Amino acid sequence: MTLQLLTIPDDPQAWPQWLTARFCSGQLPLLVQELHLLGGPAAADQSVELDAVLSPARQQDVAENGLQVLSTAELQRLFAQPDSLLHLHGYLCLCGGSVWSSLWDSVPDADKRPAGATAAQLWQRAAAQQPVLAAPQVAAATGTARFRWQAKLTAAVAAAAVLLAVFLWPQNAPQFSLRSPALLAGEFTSPQACLNELAAAGNLWFDQHPRDSQQLGALLRAVSRDCQLLIENPPEILAAAPLTPKAPGDPDTQAAWFVAKCRKWKGDFDATLAQLESGQLNYDKAQAEADRIMMKLVTVLQAGPA
Numbered sequence: 001m002t003l004q005l006l007t008i009p010d011d012p013q014a015w016p017q018w019l020t021a022r023f024c025s026g027q028l029p030l031l032v033q034e035l036h037l038l039g040g041p042a043a044a045d046q047s048v049e050l051d052a053v054l055s056p057a058r059q060q061d062v063a064e065n066g067l068q069v070l071s072t073a074e075l076q077r078l079f080a081q082p083d084s085l086l087h088l089h090g091y092l093c094l095c096g097g098s099v100w101s102s103l104w105d106s107v108p109d110a111d112k113r114p115a116g117a118t119a120a121q122l123w124q125r126a127a128a129q130q131p132v133l134a135a136p137q138v139a140a141a142t143g144t145a146r147f148r149w150q151a152k153l154t155a156a157v158a159a160a161a162v163l164l165a166v167f168l169w170p171q172n173a174p175q176f177s178l179r180s181p182a183l184l185a186g187e188f189t190s191p192q193a194c195l196n197e198l199a200a201a202g203n204l205w206f207d208q209h210p211r212d213s214q215q216l217g218a219l220l221r222a223v224s225r226d227c228q229l230l231i232e233n234p235p236e237i238l239a240a241a242p243l244t245p246k247a248p249g250d251p252d253t254q255a256a257w258f259v260a261k262c263r264k265w266k267g268d269f270d271a272t273l274a275q276l277e278s279g280q281l282n283y284d285k286a287q288a289e290a291d292r293i294m295m296k297l298v299t300v301l302q303a304g305p306a
Contacts, residue, residue, distance in 0.1 A: 004031040015075050016067040023067070023089055024103050035082035050087035052225055053077050055274045059088065063095045066103075073214035074277065176208050176219050177201065178226040183235065191241040191254050192304050199301035205294045213276055213283045220273040220290060227266035231259050243305055257305045261297075268293045 004027055009018055022028045050059065054074060061069045070078075078084050092100050180201040188194040205223070210216040238255035251257040269290065276286040 003034055005034050012072040012075070015072070016070060019075070019085075020067050020103065023092070024106075028085060028089060032082040032085055035079060050084050050091065052221060053081050053084040054088065055270065055277060057274045058277055059091055060095075061278075062088070063092055064097045064099065066099045071277065073217060076214070077218075176205060176222050178223060179229065186236060188235075188237050191237050194235045194237050195254075195258075195301045195304055199298045202294055202298040202301065206291070210287070213286070216283060216287055216290065217273060217276060220269050220276070220286075223294070224266050224269045224273065227262045227269065231262045231266070234258050234262075251305075254305055261300060265293060265297050 004022065007018070009015065022031050054062075054070075054077070058070070058074065067075075078088065096104075178198060178201045180197060182197050183194070183201065188197070205219070208219055210219055234255040235258075238258050239253055241254040243250075243252055243254060243257060245252050251260060272281065272286055272289045272293065275281040276283070281289065
């Protein structure tokens with residue numbers, strides 16, 4: 001059985017067509033399994049939602065126009081999160097436009113489709129018939145046969161691993177998080193001390209120096225993810241800090257105030273990311289806009305609720 005990863009083209013411009021063929025032939029589950037096996041157990045435990053890898057706007061672009069609308073950086077992110085490929089396929093099964101209908105209808109034996117079966121259902125059936133990759137049981141093999149088999153497997157996996165390292169994964173990407181160890185520990189003497197810790201973490205944004213749009217996009221996704229986690233789980237000390245509403249509908253706790261601010265910042269970061277990925281903003285303008293949003297975040301947190 002040929003490893004799917006060994007068939008990937010050297011030229012990233014050919015990746016969309018190559019991946020489309022996997023989407024339409026039932027070979028995608030094999031590709032995902034190979035990516036998971038090469039990533040190891042730790043990678044398998046780091047699955048993220050599709051929206052965190054590819055924005056909803058870009059998902060819609062793919063549904064309407066195909067995978068060729070994706071940049072090399074976007075494809076790299078999908079490869080780095082293998083399950084996102086399955087999530088994207090599921091989305092396309094439900095929302096794919098005429099481009100995808102034509103692609104699925106062009107698969108071999110389409111004329112043998114059972115009555116009422118859709119192209120997507122045929123794909124799912126083909127995927128279910130693919131063999132499942134597992135760690136090979138080599139103990140039963142003996143002598144020369146085992147040596148040859150191990151040599152071939154080692155060479156194939158090594159080649160695939162090198163390919164992944166060279167072509168698929170971003171190198172030396174900056175790291176950033178609003179959720180510092182001190183914030184996670186939650187040992188604050190006052191609500192403002194908590195907000196000051198968040199502001200200090202935000203200031204570390206300006207120590208990051210993304211080299212290109214790919215690294216900037218990774219930072220924007222990281223801060224968006226942190227904002228979402230803070231929205232879902234605001235620091236407990238803020239929930240116990242009351243506020244006096246100035247008008248009906250105003251927040252009555254610092255936690256409610258903080259969550260409202262986080263929603264606004266997350267929306268701004270997500271909009272910047274979408275504009276960067278769609279080409280509406282170039283790298284320099286997107287970087288400047290992201291810096292502006294982060295500076296606003298830091299300033300507001302340092303000041304606290306008025």
